[in-house]
Amino acid sequence: MASREVSTMIKQGFISDPTLSLSSSPSRTTSTTTTSKLYSPSSSPPPPPQTESTRPIPNQTLFEMMSEEHLRDSKAIEESRKKTQTRIAKFLDELKTRSSNDWGLRSGDVRLTVVSRDGHRVSMDVHKRVLSEKSRFFAEKLSQRKEKGVSHTVEISECDDVEVYVETVVLMYSDDLKKRLIGENVNKVLALLQVSAAIMFDAGISSCLEYLEAVPWSEDEEEKVLSLLCQLELHGSMTEVLQRVLSEPSTSVRTDDIFLKLLSGVLQAKDDKAQDSFDYNSRFDVSKDTLYHLCHRCLCSLVLCLSEAMCMDSSRQDRGVLMAEIAREADNLQWLVDILIDKRMANDFVKLWADQKELAELHSRIPTMYRHEISRITAQLCIAIGRGNILVPKDSRFSLLSTWLDALYEDFRWMRRASRSVDKKLIEEGLGQTILTLSLRQQQVILLNWFHRFLNKGDDYPNIQRAFEVWWRRAFIRQYGDVPDSSNMQITICNYPT
Numbered sequence: 156m157a158s159r160e161v162s163t164m165i166k167q168g169f170i171s172d173p174t175l176s177l178s179s180s181p182s183r184t185t186s187t188t189t190t191s192k193l194y195s196p197s198s199s200p201p202p203p204p205q206t207e208s209t210r211p212i213p214n215q216t217l218f219e220m221m222s223e224e225h226l227r228d229s230k231a232i233e234e235s236r237k238k239t240q241t242r243i244a245k246f247l248d249e250l251k252t253r254s255s256n257d258w259g260l261r262s263g264d265v266r267l268t269v270v271s272r273d274g275h276r277v278s279m280d281v282h283k284r285v286l287s288e289k290s291r292f293f294a295e296k297l298s299q300r301k302e303k304g305v306s307h308t309v310e311i312s313e314c315d316d317v318e319v320y321v322e323t324v325v326l327m328y329s330d331d332l333k334k335r336l337i338g339e340n341v342n343k344v345l346a347l348l349q350v351s352a353a354i355m356f357d358a359g360i361s362s363c364l365e366y367l368e369a370v371p372w373s374e375d376e377e378e379k380v381l382s383l384l385c386q387l388e389l390h391g392s393m394t395e396v397l398q399r400v401l402s403e404p405s406t407s408v409r410t411d412d413i414f415l416k417l418l419s420g421v422l423q424a425k426d427d428k429a430q431d432s433f434d435y436n437s438r439f440d441v442s443k444d445t446l447y448h449l450c451h452r453c454l455c456s457l458v459l460c461l462s463e464a465m466c467m468d469s470s471r472q473d474r475g476v477l478m479a480e481i482a483r484e485a486d487n488l489q490w491l492v493d494i495l496i497d498k499r500m501a502n503d504f505v506k507l508w509a510d511q512k513e514l515a516e517l518h519s520r521i522p523t524m525y526r527h528e529i530s531r532i533t534a535q536l537c538i539a540i541g542r543g544n545i546l547v548p549k550d551s552r553f554s555l556l557s558t559w560l561d562a563l564y565e566d567f568r569w570m571r572r573a574s575r576s577v578d579k580k581l582i583e584e585g586l587g588q589t590i591l592t593l594s595l596r597q598q599q600v601i602l603l604n605w606f607h608r609f610l611n612k613g614d615d616y617p618n619i620q621r622a623f624e625v626w627w628r629r630a631f632i633r634q635y636g637d638v639p640d641s642s643n644m645q646i647t648i649c650n651y652p653t
Contacts, residue, residue, distance in 0.1 A: 541588030587622030
């Protein structure tokens with residue numbers, strides 16, 4: 156063989172490279188002696204001699220590895236086939252026993268052969284009387300030959316699972332199908348159900364459905380059950396099974412009532428974990444009407460709480476209880492707004508919140524320690540608008556800020572210090588972006604007002620300097636675009652201790 160061809164075959168892995176082989180050639184073997192050698196304390200003793208179990212496997216060629224893998228697959232297939240044949244043989248023995256003991260039948264008059272897709276064949280001697288009585292499919296096929304004493308031959312080809320077909324035939328001879336299915340797994344019963352439906356074995360179908368209705372399902376099994384039942388279209392007979400997972404038709408109103416009760420329970424709970432336990436990202440959607448109904452309920456509760464806070468004497472012992480109640484209702488409203496934003500239903504809430512003139516008026520007349528949680532709702536909306544997660548008209552955005560921006564300014568210090576979950580930078584960025592979506596004139600009114608406040612209060616107010624700079628550029632520098640801007644003006648705001 157030419158050296159080039161040998162080199163190519165070595166590269167492709169069909170011939171091992173002798174220079175990489177770990178096996179020793181006769182010329183390279185070293186003789187072993189019994190002479191002892193001394194080792195210094197710092198040196199390591201020689202490794203133990205290699206035995207058959209510890210000797211490394213020589214480098215294999217690609218062809219050898221492919222051959223070994225094919226051999227392993229073949230052995231696994233053969234082992235699986237042997238186990239299947241063993242189980243089938245057991246079923247056939249049971250068939251003979253039941254046909255004799257339960258039915259008083261001897262030799263069969265129908266030769267039934269079941270053939271799998273890979274050509275595996277199983278033949279069995281069965282009885283026309285049993286097949287015709289139990290299966291409408293066989294009753295129709297076998298009725299075409301009415302001669303007495305004539306043997307019939309029936310072959311079913313292209314079967315997905317020969318073993319399941321054989322077992323289904325055995326079930327036809329059983330007097331208590333439900334009892335026989337006890338202890339089987341869901342996947343096995345689904346396979347029996349599919350074959351029973353194919354051959355119109357009504358008793359088998361009913362027994363499989365009774366089993367499925369009675370046993371629990373895993374999540375994977377549930378998907379398989381639904382898939383198969385929808386595929387088989389068994390109609391009325393599968394109603395009991397599907398009641399576990401499917402609602403009755405036209406229950407959207409009832410579903411809303413259920414969600415309303417669940418959400419109302421969450422909002423009334425005093426444990427913060429209640430909200431975490433309700434997964435509003437689930438596949439079942441809460442209707443928009445239900446969510447806004449709950450929002451209105453929270454708003455009414457806040458008005459009542461703030462009205463009570465106005466009349467409360469600061470020396471009363473239950474002041475802390477009222478503060479907690481206001482905080483809880485505000486937190487509930489924030490949670491609902493989160494759901495609305497996530498489900499892209501929050502546009503109407505911006506207008507609803509902007510229209511809360513009475514609540515805003517009450518808010519301005521009570522101490523900050525009672526009310527600061529409410530301003531987090533305004534911040535929440537500004538963050539969503541600034542990110543483009545809420546799309547509302549300019550008038551709604553301006554109305555929102557006209558109603559609640561002063562309250563947000565006044566509460567900002569308490570918001571930051573009372574809760575570690577408040578992200579100052581996030582609120583400032585959202586507020587600034589929301590302001591910059593307004594008309595230039597509206598930007599000017601809001602940002603000049605902020606500028607004077609910020610100069611006096613500093614860190615007690617949100618820092619929206621970036622938005623101020625953008626407005627300045629839009630209002631003054633861009634207006635004179637023909638004149639090059641060589642001023643390099645920067646706005647720097649310093650906070651001095653008062």
